Amino acid sequence: MSCFDPAQRWTLPNASPEETRADASQHVLIVRPSDGVVIVEQNGQRRTCMQREAIVLDASTAATFIMHDVGRIDCLLMTRDVRTEMRHIAHDNGGLIALGHYAAAIMRGLLPMNSAALADLAVDYMDGLVTAMIAEADAPSRLNGLPQDRSSISLLALKADIEVGLGQSSLSLEQLASTYGVTTRYFQKLFEAEGRTFSDYLLERRLERAFHMLRDGNRMDRAVSAIAFEVGFGDLSYFNRTFKKRFGATPREIRAQFHTIRTMAIASDASA
Numbered sequence: 001m002s003c004f005d006p007a008q009r010w011t012l013p014n015a016s017p018e019e020t021r022a023d024a025s026q027h028v029l030i031v032r033p034s035d036g037v038v039i040v041e042q043n044g045q046r047r048t049c050m051q052r053e054a055i056v057l058d059a060s061t062a063a064t065f066i067m068h069d070v071g072r073i074d075c076l077l078m079t080r081d082v083r084t085e086m087r088h089i090a091h092d093n094g095g096l097i098a099l100g101h102y103a104a105a106i107m108r109g110l111l112p113m114n115s116a117a118l119a120d121l122a123v124d125y126m127d128g129l130v131t132a133m134i135a136e137a138d139a140p141s142r143l144n145g146l147p148q149d150r151s152s153i154s155l156l157a158l159k160a161d162i163e164v165g166l167g168q169s170s171l172s173l174e175q176l177a178s179t180y181g182v183t184t185r186y187f188q189k190l191f192e193a194e195g196r197t198f199s200d201y202l203l204e205r206r207l208e209r210a211f212h213m214l215r216d217g218n219r220m221d222r223a224v225s226a227i228a229f230e231v232g233f234g235d236l237s238y239f240n241r242t243f244k245k246r247f248g249a250t251p252r253e254i255r256a257q258f259h260t261i262r263t264m265a266i267a268s269d270a271s272a
Contacts, residue, residue: 001075002107010065027059028078030089030130032100036070037163040086047088048160054089054096056134068163069212076103080127087137091156095133099126155190159201166205169234173198206231207246210239214251215258224251 012029031038032054040047040055042063049055057063059077063086067073076099089096105111106122113119158176165171177184191198209231213219219227225236228251233239244250249257 001077002072003075004072006067006070006073008067010067012059012061012063012065014060014062026080026084028080028084028130029057029059030076030078030099031055031057031065032074032096033067033070034072034074037068037160038070038073039066039068039164040064041066042086045086047086048164049088050091050156050160050163052091054093054133055086056084056089056130057086058084068166069209074100074103076126078123078127078130080130084134087134089133089137093133093136095129095131095136099129099133102126102129155194158187158190162202162205166202166209167230167232169229169232171202171232202232203242204246206233207243210243210251211247211254214255217262220255220259224255227251 031040031049033049033051035051037051038049038055040049040057040063042057042061047055102111103126106113111122113122158180161176161179162171173184173187177187180187187198191201194201210227210233213222213227213231214224228236228239240250243254247254
């Protein structure tokens with residue numbers, strides 16, 4: 001199942017004691033955002049998931065999902081005989097890639113599912129892909145790549161931490177480098193490989209998140225200044241100046257344009 005424009009916060013409740021006793025198998029939920037960042041909290045654990053990565057978790061145990069700029073999230077609920085703990089699945093995991101393509105083909109009607117036998121085979125095949133996906137994620141070559149090991153610190157992981165801390169005006173390269181136990185120069189080189197600097201990327205993400213929030217119909221009553229501060233800007237004039245340079249219009253103009261388009265769309269639907 002794909003969910004478009006999901007709520008910023010989801011809560012998954014605990015299964016009832018009756019459901020737990022009646023079902024010895026485990027309901028496993030796999031979530032995979034197509035964009036943005038998803039943070040999942042369950043049993044005191046916290047996992048951050050970037051676009052095209054995935055999180056596997058126990059669907060019968062309470063969990064909280066926090067979305068940042070997620071336009072679509074794909075969810076797969078399966079029943080498995082083997083129990084599993086919450087874990088992060090990297091974007092290049094072969095099982096995850098195969099599972100994504102296979103599930104997409106089924107959802108688009110490219111594979112015939114016109115009999116119970118075919119449906120059962122499809123479920124068994126996807127269960128096998130999930131097993132392979134988890135086995136690859138648990139392989140020693142994956143598990144030994146601790147964050148403190150420089151060779152395993154990717155720019156993708158760094159960007160995930162930036163997304164999580166974007167609203168902190170004090171967020172800095174020094175702070176992130178200290179968290180990972182590396183030098184700021186190491187992180188600077190990662191961004192230089194993309195032809196940009198940490199400051200450029202941080203400003204770009206803050207502006208894009210502000211743009212997204214200004215166009216959010218659920219935030220129309222929030223002041224522009226409140227949104228600026230929420231995404232990490234400490235200086236309103238600097239926010240307005242850089243926003244106009246980036247999008248060619250002021251924050252208020254962008255909000256007004258979206259409000260006009262939204263009003264026209266609602267009026268058109270009402271008259272149809």
